[in-house]
Amino acid sequence: MKINPIKSKIVHFRPNSITRVDIVFKCGDFNLDIVDRYTYLGLVLHEHLDYNVTAKVVAQSASRALGLLIAKCKAIGGFTYDVYTKLYNSLVWPVIDYGSAIWGLKSFSCINAIHNRAMRFFLGVGKYTPNAAVVGEMGWDPPIVRQWKTICNLWCRMSSLSFRRINRRVALWAQSKASSRCRNWFYTVMNRLTSLDCHVYSTINQHIGKNMLFDIVKPKLMDEFINEWKVSINRVNGIRNVGRNKLRTYSLFKSNFDVEQYCKMILPHQHRSAFSKFRCGVAPLRIETGRYENLNVIDRKCTFCNAIEDECHVLFNCHIYGEYRQELYMKAEHVCPAFSNMTDIDKLVYLFSNPQLIRITAKTCFNILRKRSLIMCK
Ligand SMILES: [Zn+2]
Numbered sequence: 232m233k234i235n236p237i238k239s240k241i242v243h244f245r246p247n248s249i250t251r252v253d254i255v256f257k258c259g260d261f262n263l264d265i266v267d268r269y270t271y272l273g274l275v276l277h278e279h280l281d282y283n284v285t286a287k288v289v290a291q292s293a294s295r296a297l298g299l300l301i302a303k304c305k306a307i308g309g310f311t312y313d314v315y316t317k318l319y320n321s322l323v324w325p326v327i328d329y330g331s332a333i334w335g336l337k338s339f340s341c342i343n344a345i346h347n348r349a350m351r352f353f354l355g356v357g358k359y360t361p362n363a364a365v366v367g368e369m370g371w372d373p374p375i376v377r378q379w380k381t382i383c384n385l386w387c388r389m390s391s392l393s394f395r396r397i398n399r400r401v402a403l404w405a406q407s408k409a410s411s412r413c414r415n416w417f418y419t420v421m422n423r424l425t426s427l428d429c430h431v432y433s434t435i436n437q438h439i440g441k442n443m444l445f446d447i448v449k450p451k452l453m454d455e456f457i458n459e460w461k462v463s464i465n466r467v468n469g470i471r472n473v474g475r476n477k478l479r480t481y482s483l484f485k486s487n488f489d490v491e492q493y494c495k496m497i498l499p500h501q502h503r504s505a506f507s508k509f510r511c512g513v514a515p516l517r518i519e520t521g522r523y524e525n526l527n528v529i530d531r532k533c534t535f536c537n538a539i540e541d542e543c544h545v546l547f548n549c550h551i552y553g554e555y556r557q558e559l560y561m562k563a564e565h566v567c568p569a570f571s572n573m574t575d576i577d578k579l580v581y582l583f584s585n586p587q588l589i590r591i592t593a594k595t596c597f598n599i600l601r602k603r604s605l606i607m608c609k
Pocket of ligand 1: 533534535536537538544548549550551
């Protein structure tokens, strides 16, 4: 066998507290370099087994895959929700999924960012849209739950390997070493399974059927996630406790974590985008843009009237958009005769939560935003 000394490097795997060896490694007469990471089977391993490094590299590849999907989607003129979801799950997520059984024990912001970007693109909203709203509209399983799927699969696989296999023996050895003093992969997984009330399956000593573990773990992980999500959409203040939560109106018409009907409908992309922006509270109206100019809420006035320009104002009160209101009111009253007698906020909630009014509301939102930008550009 011949070894290429130029391509051979040394990595010293060790805890953070230990300094790197200063031994000179040789291959023939050639001194080998000591490096801090190397790629093994496509997975970057850092000298301190810092999985943030691994996840970042994975996120970069996934970002390229997502870019390709987005370009395809634009070129073809848009996909339906089911097709887009299927393509994401088969083109982008597998890039992240590979090896995530090893590094995916916790949530990584770089991985979540890819996932959120994919959902934002479909909805046609900008990057300042609160993630809680985007996640709630699309109803996709969050990355941490998907990561735990691969972890559970690996766990089941190791539990059913024959004892003759060396990886089974290595796994049993690593499991026996796991303790609060040796916080290895097994320690973390066992702890998590115990915290999820799955202590029956928290060792690989007994055989666990394929998918059996994840079927039990998934509802529990989803419950945890949904509880956190509910807290974030109902929060009164912003995340850093400065200002108010952007989702001031969102929580009025959204309570269940489930894909929204309008995402599944075939709507013109621009209509869906305007509708999403209104729902998520990020439509380019003064109530939102005033935020970036540090204006008080009472100073975020409409350019044409002396009222605060928010979603209710442009939809129900501003005289500039009167032409679009007639059709909207007509359709809404057809569905609910008492519509015109409702308060503005009730009207808003009604329009954005009634499946029969999605098309007309989406069209009106789009027309309002288009007219507004045309007038503003003059
Ligand atoms: Zn106005």
